[in-house]
Amino acid sequence: MDLALYYENYTYVVIFLLLGVALPVVALWFGRLVRPKNPYEEKLVTYESGIKPTGDAQVRFHVAYYIVALEFIIFDVETVFLYPWAVTLDQLGWAGLNAMLIFIFVLGLGLAYSWKKKVLEWN
C-alpha cells in the first residue's frame, strides 16, 4: 500500500476520533443553554435508596476481580500472538501450525490448572 493512501486512511481515523469528542462537548454545551440549574444540599446527596449514605463507596473490592484480570491478561497476550499467525498461516504451513498447536496446548494446560484450582469459580 502506498504511503499517501496509508495517511489518508489514518486521517479518517483521526477525524472520527475528533468528531466523537466534539459531539458530547457540543451537546452538553447546548444543553447548558436550555436546562435549569437549581442545585441544593439534598439534591446533591449520593443516592442510596433514599437513606443517608453511610461511609465512602470508593473502597477496596473483592480479590476475585484481580484474578479475573490476571487471567484476562494471559489470554489477551495469547491473542496478540494468534492474529499475526492466523494472517500468515498460508506461508507458514505445517511447521507454523505445529508450533501454534503446541502453544495452544500449553495454554489449555494453564486453563485446566486454574479450573482445577477453582480460580474460575465466582463466589
Add this chain to the structure above:
Amino acid sequence: MDLVFMIIYAVCLMLLLLGAVTYAILFERKVIGYMQIRIGPNRHGPWGMLQTIADVSKLLMKEDVIPKAADRPIFILAPVIAFVPSFAIYATISWSENIYAADLNIGVLYFIGISSITTLGVVMGGWASNNKYSLMGAMRSVAQVISYEIPLVLSIVGVVILAGSLNFREIVFYQESIGLWLIIPQFLGFIVYMIAAIAELNRSPFDLPEAESELVSGYHTEYSGFRYAFFMLAEYTYAIAISALATTLFLGGWLGPAFLPGVVWFLLKMCVFMFIWFWLRATLPRARVDHLMGFGWKVLIPLALLNIVITSIIKVWMG
C-alpha cells in the same frame, strides 16, 4: 478538497448513526411490546415514530446533577470516554463495495482494540460516582467484559485464518471468491461470537451490570440528563457496530442478489442481528453472575480454541 470530503463523510455518518440509534430504540420497544402482547409506544406521531425524539429532548432539558461526593472531572469525562470509541470504530466499516472510509489493513485489530476502551468509561463513571450501586455495577461490568472479550476475539481468529487478512474488505472479497458466507464453514465461531457479543454489549440475558432489581441502574445510577443519554447512546452505537462486524465477518457484508444495491443488503443483515438482540431480551431471563463468569471461561474459551485448531488444521490440509 480531500479533507473536506472526509469531514463531510464523517459528519454524514454521525447524523445517520444518530437517526439509526433513535429508531433502533423505537424498534426495540416495539418488538418487545408485540412479543409481550402490548402495543408499545404509540402516542407521539404515527406508530410512535417521534417517541424517542421526545425522550431525547426531555433529557436535554433535564437538570444536570453532579453529586457533591463525586469525583467531578472524572465524572464529567466518563460518558465522553464511553462514547468516543464506540463511534470511532465506524471509521473502518465498509458499507458496500464503494462506500467506505478508512481501508485499514489491520481493520479487525483496530475494531477490537478501540472498542474495548468503552469499558474504561464505564469504570470511570462507576468509580467517580462514589455510589455503592455504581461501583458494584462498574466492577461487574469490567469482570464480565474482559471475560467475554477473549472468546469474542478468539472466535474471529477462525475467520482471519480462512480469509488470510485482517482487512474487512478483503474478508468480504474472500467470501465472494469462494461463493459462500463464512457463517457456514465457521458456524462454531459464529455461535461463540454471538454469545460473547451479547455479553460484551451488556445486553439481556447478560445485563448484570445494569440489573435494576439489585443495582438500581448500575454504573450510571448517579447520571442524569444528557450525560446519561451519552452512556445510552454509546451502548446502542456499539450494538450497531457489533452487528456490522458480524455482518462483515460471517454474513458476507454487502454480498447478495443483484436486484438490491450492496449497501441495502448490508443494512438488512445488520437489522437481522439487531432483531436477534431484542428478541433475546424479550425471551430469556437474566443469568446469574457465577453462571455467567463460569460459562465464559469454561465453555466459550475452550470452544473458541477448538474452533481455531480445527480451522487451522483444515486450512493447512487443503493447502
